[in-house]
Amino acid sequence: MTPRRPPFPTAQGWLRWGLVAVPMITTMPRADAVAWVLIGITLVLSVPMPWIADLGARTSSAILSLAVIASTGALWVALPGSWATVAMFSTTFFVVLRQAPVPIVLAIVLDAALITVVWVARQDLWESALSTYAVLAVIVLMGLNRRTRNARVEQTELALARAQTASEEHARAAALAERARIARELHDVLAHSLAGLSLNLQGARLMLVRDGASPDAVAQIERAQKLASDGMAEARKAVAALREDAVPVERAIADLLAAYRLDSGARADLEVEGEPRELDAAVGTALVRAVQEALANTRKHAAHADVDVTLGYTAGSVTLTVTDRQGRRPPDAPAAGYGLRGMSERVALLDGHLDSGPGEDGWRIHLTVPA
Structure with missing residues (x-):
């Protein structure tokens, strides 16, 4: 069996990767030995991101996202003024948008812990940490809002699909009812009439044979009887076809x-x-x-x-x-x-x-x- 090829990354996949890779590149001029290690780890972790943006709440996607948050957060601790926070918060946004509740909670807790570590390490005023916490809250609220909107869109599409299916079933039931009515009419009128005609022709043929009629007259009656019998058989086939619902x-x-x-x-x-x-x-x-x-x-x-x-x-x-x-x-x-x-x-x-x-x-x- 040939394995399925991975789909080409979507625009959201490339965006998710770019919001991690670009901040890493901008941080390189200021990087020391520890920062270079963290940048390398983050770039390696970001490689699958264009393909996992649409996988949803999968365990591998969640673990990878949390690892990116941890590595970019550690880089932010090492270089407090860098753009590592862009990668950290953007990855958090996608976790809130796509993942299950447990990875979301872990991502928020990890972000809050990293913000606290930076605040303590730099000995900044509490207003600085508060503003960063506020940014994290805004990111989380944006992700939850977008997640709710996506859920509403999916529910609307599902409702439309179900309504369309119900409409098709209703139309199909109406068509079947009409076909059943036509089948009854064919059976009760045409088939019975042809059956009676065939019996009458059979009686007429026997009477002509009894009275010594000409062979041509008997042959004409026999042909008429055969046509009536064939017509009755075709009528029965038509009734059977109408009664059956042959679906491709x-x-x-x-x-x-x-x-x-x-x-x-x-x-x-x-x-x-x-x-x-x-x-x-x-x-x-x-x-x-x-x-x-x-x-x-x-x-x-x-x-x-x-x-x-x-x-x-x-x-x-x-x-x-x-x-x-x-x-x-x-x-x-x-x-x-x-x-x-x-x-x-x-x-x-x-x-x-x-x-x-x-x-x-x-x-x-x-x-x-x-x-």
């Missing part, structure tokens, strides 16, 4: 992923490769059930993990790959569960092939079935 496989899988996104808040994407085509009902059911089982396992063993689904159409077969992105290699399963066994049996009945197991950054399921 791509749409069914997309609906499952949309439900997963709403439940977990994680990313879940579907990529379709090749030209989609109509699949046999058994094949479509196997693909949809495979995605259902994979998402159920992800919810159980790797909650809130991102999910990538690839549906590929090739000549004579269709492939499905479901991968959850846990950010680590999961342990090997001691034995296949009932869900995976059922999936494997369903694929085997279609003369297909199923592979499942841990990959570099999550669990992967890949199946191929003739189609």
